[in-house]
Each structure stands twice: as C-alpha cells, then as structure tokens.
Amino acid sequence: MHELIPKYYYFIDKLDIEEIKNLNNKIAIIYRNYQNKPKNNEIKKFYNFCKKKKIKFLISNYFDIAIKYNLDGFYIPSFNNKFYVKKIFFKKNFLIVGSAHNIKEIKLKERQNVKLIFLSPLFKTEKKNHYLDIIKFNTLSKTSKKPIIALGGINLKNIKKLNMTRAFGFSGISHIKKIIK
Numbered sequence: 001m002h003e004l005i006p007k008y009y010y011f012i013d014k015l016d017i018e019e020i021k022n023l024n025n026k027i028a029i030i031y032r033n034y035q036n037k038p039k040n041n042e043i044k045k046f047y048n049f050c051k052k053k054k055i056k057f058l059i060s061n062y063f064d065i066a067i068k069y070n071l072d073g074f075y076i077p078s079f080n081n082k083f084y085v086k087k088i089f090f091k092k093n094f095l096i097v098g099s100a101h102n103i104k105e106i107k108l109k110e111r112q113n114v115k116l117i118f119l120s121p122l123f124k125t126e127k128k129n130h131y132l133d134i135i136k137f138n139t140l141s142k143t144s145k146k147p148i149i150a151l152g153g154i155n156l157k158n159i160k161k162l163n164m165t166r167a168f169g170f171s172g173i174s175h176i177k178k179i180i181k
Contacts, residue, residue, distance in 0.1 A: 004093050005095065005116060005147060005168075006026065006027070006028040006095075007026070007149075007169030007170075008024075008026055008027040008028065008171065008176065009027065009029075009058075009097075009118070009149060009170075009172075010023065010027050010029055010171070010172065010173075010176045011030050011032050011171065011173045012030070012032070013032060013033040014033070015031060015038055015042045015043070015045075015046040017045070017046060017049050020049075020050075020053075020055065023053070023055060025053055025054045027055065027176060028056035028072070028095075029050060029055055029056065029057050029058065030058045030059070030060055030075045030097075030171075031046075031058070031059045032060040032061075032075065032077070033060075034060075034061060034077075037062060037065075038059075038062070038065065043059075043065060043069050043071075044069065047069055047071060050072075056072040056073065056095070057071055057072050058071060058073035058075050058095060059071055059073075059074060059075065060074075060075040060076075060077060061076075061080060063084050072093070072095060073095030073097060074096050074097075075097050075098065075099070076096065076097070076099070076112055076114060077098070077099055078098070078099045078100050078105050080098075081108055081112075083112055084096075095115055095116075096112070096113060096114050097114050097115060097116050097117070097149075098114040098118065099119075099151065100117050100118070100119055101119075101120060102140070103140065106140065106143055106144050107143075107144075109144075109146075110144060110146065114146065115147075116146055116147040116148070116168065117144055117147075117148055118149045118151045118171060119132070119141060119148050119149070119150065119151065119167075120150070120151035121151065121152025122137050122150045122153060122165070122170075123152060123153025123155075123158055123161075124153050125152050125153040131152060131153060132152075134164050137165055137166075138165055138166050141165070141166040141167070147168035148166060148168055149167060149168060149169050149170060150165060150169070150170040150171070151171045151172070154170050154172050
C-alpha cells in the first residue's frame, strides 16, 4: 500500500528552483506559504521542473491550485478543518496528506480522507518549546492506522532516534537536505 507514498518531505515557502535543484528525488516537496498565494506562471514552471526531476510536488491550503495544475497532491494543515474530498475524480496517485498535534486533530485528518498524517512536533524546535518526544509520539501514532510522518526538530544529532518511533517517514524544513542525500 505504501510503496507509492514518499517517506521524506521538504517544506518550502518559496518556489525557488535553485533551492531544490540538487534535491534527492526520494524527497517530496510541500509548498507551504499562507501569506502569498503563488502566481500561475510560478506554479507551472516549478511543477514542470519537479516532474522533470521526478520529485513529487504538493501544495498546502490551495486546493484550487492543486486541482487546476494537476499537482501530485495536497497538504491540509492542522488548523484547516474543511472537507475537500467527496466524489471528485483525482488523477491516479493524487496524495492528500495532513498534519496533526493531538488525537482530536488525528481523527479530523482521517475524516478528511488523508493518506498519511504528519505528527508534530517530535523534537524541540527553535520556535516551539512544547514537543511530543518519542513516547508520546508513539502513543499518538497508535491512534491511527494511517502512515505517520514525523515532523519537527529532526536534525543530524537526533535522526537515529527516529528508529525508536513508529514513523513511516519524516519531514523537515531546514535539515532534510543534509540528512537525505
């Protein structure tokens, strides 16, 4: 079931081809910028580059763009409680993913019909002092049968601790390019 679902995700807030030019194609890209809706020409250019490099490209919170440009998928942030999927026909392997921080949000993402759930933050980050750590992460991940992606605070110092989690994969913002080569 999981062979078509990427295990690694890289969050970006700019559609900068230079940023992903040397990225391993095992890593999927999630564009997550809630302040600036991307322009049509930017999306087309970036997505065409991703297709050429065989990198999956998902967009966060702009469902209309994901459908219009036939992107690889759509990311539903934890604060988004809308239901997008009813009987809309998607291309084969269209990936809907979402993030959660607690049981209530995990159950919401399941009702939103996501294929996998980003559970965060696993480790302490610069922005958040509150984090799950391994025991709470594993406990929360057992509440869903969906594959779980670890998110938050993952770096070269703690990457080996992921082996102690029930995570299917992991994601990041700053360190993922250093970890997956």
